[in-house]
Amino acid sequence: MSKLTIEETPLDFAESIINDIKSSKENGVLKCVQCGMCTSTCPAARHSDYNPRDMIQRVLEGDMSIVEDDSIWNCFYCYTCHSICPVGNSACEVNQILKQFAISKGINIDKISQYSEFGDSYLTKAIGGIPSVFFDDIREDVGEDWWEFKLNLDNVRDDLGLAPVYPPQEVIDEVGTLLVNCGFKERLDKIKQADNNSDLEINDVCESCDSLESKELCASCNKKVADSKESN
Amino acid sequence: MSQNKNKEILENPSEKVKEVPDSNILENPNGKVKEVPDSNILLFKSCLVSVEYPGIESSTCFVFDKLGIDYFVSDKQTCCTGLGHYSDIFDQFTTTVLGARNFSLAKTLERPNLVMLCATCYAINKKVANILNNKDDVRERVNDVFEESDLSDLKFEKGDLDSSANIFHLVDILYNKKDEISKHIKYDLSKFKIATHHGCHYCKVHYDDTIGGVRNPMILDDLISACNCETIGWYDHKRTTCGSGFRQRYSNKDLSMDVTKDKLMALKKDDVDILIHLCPNCHVQFDRYQNLIAEQSGEEFKTIHLNIAQFLAIAMGADWNSVVGTQTHTIPIDSIIKLDELEEITNNNCDNEDSVDDKGGN
Numbered sequence: 001m002s003k004l005t006i007e008e009t010p011l012d013f014a015e016s017i018i019n020d021i022k023s024s025k026e027n028g029v030l031k032c033v034q035c036g037m038c039t040s041t042c043p044a045a046r047h048s049d050y051n052p053r054d055m056i057q058r059v060l061e062g063d064m065s066i067v068e069d070d071s072i073w074n075c076f077y078c079y080t081c082h083s084i085c086p087v088g089n090s091a092c093e094v095n096q097i098l099k100q101f102a103i104s105k106g107i108n109i110d111k112i113s114q115y116s117e118f119g120d121s122y123l124t125k126a127i128g129g130i131p132s133v134f135f136d137d138i139r140e141d142v143g144e145d146w147w148e149f150k151l152n153l154d155n156v157r158d159d160l161g162l163a164p165v166y167p168p169q170e171v172i173d174e175v176g177t178l179l180v181n182c183g184f185k186e187r188l189d190k191i192k193q194a195d196n197n198s199d200l201e202i203n204d205v206c207e208s209c210d211s212l213e214s215k216e217l218c219a220s221c222n223k224k225v226a227d228s229k230e231s232n
Numbered sequence: 233m234s235q236n237k238n239k240e241i242l243e244n245p246s247e248k249v250k251e252v253p254d255s256n257i258l259e260n261p262n263g264k265v266k267e268v269p270d271s272n273i274l275l276f277k278s279c280l281v282s283v284e285y286p287g288i289e290s291s292t293c294f295v296f297d298k299l300g301i302d303y304f305v306s307d308k309q310t311c312c313t314g315l316g317h318y319s320d321i322f323d324q325f326t327t328t329v330l331g332a333r334n335f336s337l338a339k340t341l342e343r344p345n346l347v348m349l350c351a352t353c354y355a356i357n358k359k360v361a362n363i364l365n366n367k368d369d370v371r372e373r374v375n376d377v378f379e380e381s382d383l384s385d386l387k388f389e390k391g392d393l394d395s396s397a398n399i400f401h402l403v404d405i406l407y408n409k410k411d412e413i414s415k416h417i418k419y420d421l422s423k424f425k426i427a428t429h430h431g432c433h434y435c436k437v438h439y440d441d442t443i444g445g446v447r448n449p450m451i452l453d454d455l456i457s458a459c460n461c462e463t464i465g466w467y468d469h470k471r472t473t474c475g476s477g478f479r480q481r482y483s484n485k486d487l488s489m490d491v492t493k494d495k496l497m498a499l500k501k502d503d504v505d506i507l508i509h510l511c512p513n514c515h516v517q518f519d520r521y522q523n524l525i526a527e528q529s530g531e532e533f534k535t536i537h538l539n540i541a542q543f544l545a546i547a548m549g550a551d552w553n554s555v556v557g558t559q560t561h562t563i564p565i566d567s568i569i570k571l572d573e574l575e576e577i578t579n580n581n582c583d584n585e586d587s588v589d590d591k592g593g594n
Binding site: 077079100103112116126127128131137138141143145150156159162163168174175177181183184 | 314315319320374378380433446473480560562
């Protein structure tokens with residue numbers, strides 16, 4: 001009986017993806033038949049050069065340059081490919097894992113550094129929030145009514161009979177300890193250090209909530225920095 | 233028999249939910265029977281609901297109260313990390329540690345049934361539960377972090393909480409009570425053209441555990457039927473993402489808006505008045521950015537955007553400012569729904585053909 005020996009090295013890349021904490025599909029990548037259903041139904045493929053079928057092919061070929069490819073950053077994480085793959089692969093999960101590989105290698109860090117405020121917000125208030133670096137754009141795109149609502153959020157929540165957005169201090173402290181001990185704080189600090197874009201520097205401290213913030217509205221407490229400074 | 237079955241599949245590719253006669257038991261598209269709770273519920277707060285559309289939370293409480301659902305909201309529960317997680321800032325291990333902490337809280341409160349207001353909270357928490365139950369090495373590392381932090385009482389033991397049996401979305405709970413919903417409808421909203429947007433992270437992530445199908449998701453459409461209304465059903469791009477794509481909305485805006493426009497154009501073609509949502513992130517994408525897309529493309533869009541809980545609350549007669557929270561919306565709700573023009577329906581009429589007598593007991 002003849003025996004076909006497959007070069008194992010290229011599959012090491014696929015194996016490292018299968019063994020990743022995010023991977024929920026046992027051997028999913030190895031089952032890919034390159035049918036292209038993922039690309040056919042992908043919203044990013046419809047409107048950009050992202051091609052999930054090609055991404056999986058490159059993974060199976062051991063082509064690690066895919067980690068540096070800008071196109072993987074166009075995935076919407078909509079999981080359409082994941083839900084429709086006939087052999088139970090998940091291009092969407094593979095994409096997320098490739099991005100984590102990129103981050104751990106310091107590749108394309110500028111693509112996530114703007115989002116570091118999610119981490120700051122969790123560390124200081126135990127809840128995520130849209131990073132304030134985007135607020136000027138949102139105000140321009142959505143309009144001043146949105147901005148007024150954000151400034152008035154506490155009153156609106158009060159009218160709706162809802163409790164404050166943020167958990168009590170002992171919860172914030174507990175979560176803060178966990179974020180240090182699970183390595184997240186260190187990860188976040190490294191991401192910030194790796195970023196050289198001066199536009200994204202986080203400069204000011206909102207003194208009323210002791211949170212780092214950038215522009216004029218603190219993402220954590222939704223107060224204007226000017227107000228909090230005046231009150232101090 | 234098999235011919236009939238084939239006919240049913242052809243006519244109804246939606247893998248429609250089958251109901252088993254006993255209350256609280258629903259069957260998912262794969263034939264897996266699951267019990268949907270109506271008590272011991274921890275209603276899980278969502279960061280985007282809290283700061284963008286808080287009326288979704290107050291509407292849910294209003295509707296749950298009407299339906300006699302036993303729930304509790306805890307100030308000790310923290311956010312699922314979703315927005316940061318899918319912007320790739322949070323790693324899966326950190327998300328798993330924080331998820332395990334919330335699961336421990338649910339256990340301590342003796343409310344092991346977690347109910348999500350947001351599709352991403354739903355997907356994230358189900359994945360965290362699967363990882364904690366199935367990846368022994370990760371669970372051990374998570375428990376090591378708790379021990380190191382002097383928080384050993386947070387430790388997760390295998391089987392403490394199950395992804396399928398304990399983690400639900402608001403729509404699952406409502407679907408289980410849809411006969412009861414029909415009895416509480418005050419206003420006739422049947423004159424509006426209604427379509428549904430099911431939220432990818434509800435339907436597509438844990439697709440083998442989702443009630444109401446994934447290829448043509450119908451759970452929201454069926455809930456609208458319980459309000460004496462009909463949706464338009466299938467439409468072009470019904471399955472398509474809202475286009476937020478997490479980072480895409482902010483870092484890749486043209487791409488994001490192109491995808492959202494695909495869907496808005498499909499809704500326009502079908503002359504849709506109201507789009508029903510189950511996820512606050514989709515809600516932000518459509519409600520906040522519809523005017524921008526209209527301006528940039530020269531199109532006009534009239535569709536308003538309501539979460540299913542807000543739609544039910546309006547249909548049940550809730551106050552718009554103190555319950556539904558319409559004041560936080562960008563596309564004004566009263567541009568389509570004029571409260572003073574709505575007709576009340578009598579109790580006799582609102583018991584539609586699907587409704588049944590009080591089953592008694594539970």
